[in-house]
Amino acid sequence: MHRFSRRQLLALGGAAVSQFALGGMRCHAASPWIDHQSYGPFQCHASFPLGNLEPLFQELSALELELQRTLAVPPAAQTIDVFLLEDKRRHQELLRQLFPQVPYRRALYVQRGGRGSVYAYRHREVAVDLRHECTHALLHTNLSVVPLWLDEGLAEYFEMPAADRAFDHPHLQRLRLNLRFGLIPELEALESLEDLSDMGGAEYRYSWAWVHFMLHGPLPVHRALVHYLADIRRGNPPGKLSTRLHQTTPRLKHQLVIHFKKWRR
Numbered sequence: 001m002h003r004f005s006r007r008q009l010l011a012l013g014g015a016a017v018s019q020f021a022l023g024g025m026r027c028h029a030a031s032p033w034i035d036h037q038s039y040g041p042f043q044c045h046a047s048f049p050l051g052n053l054e055p056l057f058q059e060l061s062a063l064e065l066e067l068q069r070t071l072a073v074p075p076a077a078q079t080i081d082v083f084l085l086e087d088k089r090r091h092q093e094l095l096r097q098l099f100p101q102v103p104y105r106r107a108l109y110v111q112r113g114g115r116g117s118v119y120a121y122r123h124r125e126v127a128v129d130l131r132h133e134c135t136h137a138l139l140h141t142n143l144s145v146v147p148l149w150l151d152e153g154l155a156e157y158f159e160m161p162a163a164d165r166a167f168d169h170p171h172l173q174r175l176r177l178n179l180r181f182g183l184i185p186e187l188e189a190l191e192s193l194e195d196l197s198d199m200g201g202a203e204y205r206y207s208w209a210w211v212h213f214m215l216h217g218p219l220p221v222h223r224a225l226v227h228y229l230a231d232i233r234r235g236n237p238p239g240k241l242s243t244r245l246h247q248t249t250p251r252l253k254h255q256l257v258i259h260f261k262k263w264r265r
Ligand SMILES: [Zn+2]
Pocket: 001, 002, 003, 132, 136, 151, 152, 155
């Protein structure tokens, strides 16, 4: 349930992707999309009546405001297409036709020609999938580059419903166990990851942990994140976020450990 790397996207090729996705001329099958709705920056196309999913899409629209509030990023610079299939089989079929070279994922975000699209299907966890992928999509409308670990850490953080983000992510319990055994990696180790295939469950969890620390930890740490994203947006060479964080906060990893030790409702 994740984004493609830029390299993978470039390899996709073929201008027919978005045409096919929207039922364009080159598609030999009839368009599967029967319901089209706009929610904030999201243009939703579903193969079933969206009816009872409306609250979820309204929540997605609120996600844009939440990113503005917490990360000081501007509103989405372009609209984002969200394609929602009614079941896994149809979703697999569509992705196989659109992206035959790419391993199947339950949900994914792709960006082509500056426009983002999210592909998912209706199932019990679809809300988590959509919040995760739409976080990637919103970030990438304004930021040309987001380091892999940070992109995933933010998407993991915002994939929970708003009320559960700070205290109730399933990562928290597991992370506390990791902390007990001193397993938290230096930020530099996450920064060295370049490909999604380098990211396993632990890497997602640790990326989430550093994001949680930056959003809920000491103010200078949060400020460093906000300034880092602002520099990316303005086209200033951002360097490494770890360098900035070490400058603002001595004994950085120790501070992260303290943050989670004290983290209570
Ligand atoms: Zn992701």
